[in-house]
Amino acid sequence: AQSVAQPEDQVNVAEGNPLTVKCTYSVSGNPYLFWYVQYPNRGLQFLLKYITGDNLVKGSYGFEAEFNKSQTSFHLKKPSALVSDSALYFCAVGGNTPLVFGKGTRLSVIA
Amino acid sequence: GAGVSQSPSNKVTEKGKDVELRCDPISGHTALYWYRQSLGQGLEFLIYFQGNSAPDKSGLPSDRFSAERTGGSVSTLTIQRTQQEDSAVYLCASRVAGGNNEQFFGPGTRLTVL
Numbered sequence: 001a002q003s004v005a006q007p008e009d010q011v012n013v014a015e016g017n018p019l020t021v022k023c024t025y026s027v028s029g030n031p032y033l034f035w036y037v038q039y040p041n042r043g044l045q046f047l048l049k050y051i052t053g054d055n056l057v058k059g060s061y062g063f064e065a066e067f068n069k070s071q072t073s074f075h076l077k078k079p080s081a082l083v084s085d086s087a088l089y090f091c092a093v094g095g096n097t098p099l100v101f102g103k104g105t106r107l108s109v110i111a
Numbered sequence: 112g113a114g115v116s117q118s119p120s121n122k123v124t125e126k127g128k129d130v131e132l133r134c135d136p137i138s139g140h141t142a143l144y145w146y147r148q149s150l151g152q153g154l155e156f157l158i159y160f161q162g163n164s165a166p167d168k169s170g171l172p173s174d175r176f177s178a179e180r181t182g183g184s185v186s187t188l189t190i191q192r193t194q195q196e197d198s199a200v201y202l203c204a205s206r207v208a209g210g211n212n213e214q215f216f217g218p219g220t221r222l223t224v225l
Contacts, residue, residue, distance in 0.1 A: 032211055043216040051211040098144055101154040
């Protein structure tokens with residue numbers, strides 16, 4: 001069975017500082033990994049995905065994620081956080097099967 | 112272009128009533144998913160349609176839940192005899208064929224069962 005874990009319920013970061021939102025996964029075979037963001041009262045928006053190839057994946061809004069097979073991690077990163085990045089972030093694993101989501105991490109960027 | 116749309120955006124109903132939630136996927140997307148987002152449960156998969164194949168219903172929590180997809184496009188999720196624990200945001204997503212493609216989500220329907 002596939003699963004993902006987001007160990008942090010909440011991440012606080014000062015505006016302008018780098019941010020990291022952590023995700024680890026458990027799959028048999030090669031994983032398809034995704035990050036989504038949810039703003040208040042909105043649906044989920046796709047940020048980026050890892051399918052194969054370069055371990056560093058670049059996505060929307062300046063976000064990137066690093067796939068690390070040995071650590072089974074897919075952490076989301078951004079070099080300089082904005083207040084507008086404050087939202088709920090979900091890591092997910094899937095592909096042809098329905099997505100399995102982590103519990104979500106609430107990111108607060110403080111001005 | 113148009114994204115995934117869902118209606119209604121909000122639904123308040125009384126315990127025991129039936130409700131229908133609608134999803135209009137992106138045109139050309141062959142796969143359609145329903146998920147439920149509730150406090151304390153995160154995002155749960157409910158049901159998955161792929162083309163003309165039989166749907167994957169493995170996530171439906173009880174036989175009160177059912178869904179159909181007509182003509183390979185619009186989908187309706189029906190909850191019969193609603194219970195208070197059914198209160199949640201119901202999200203629909205669609206994607207093009209191919210498991211390496213991301214799902215696009217609608218804004219959701221917030222269901223409140225009184």
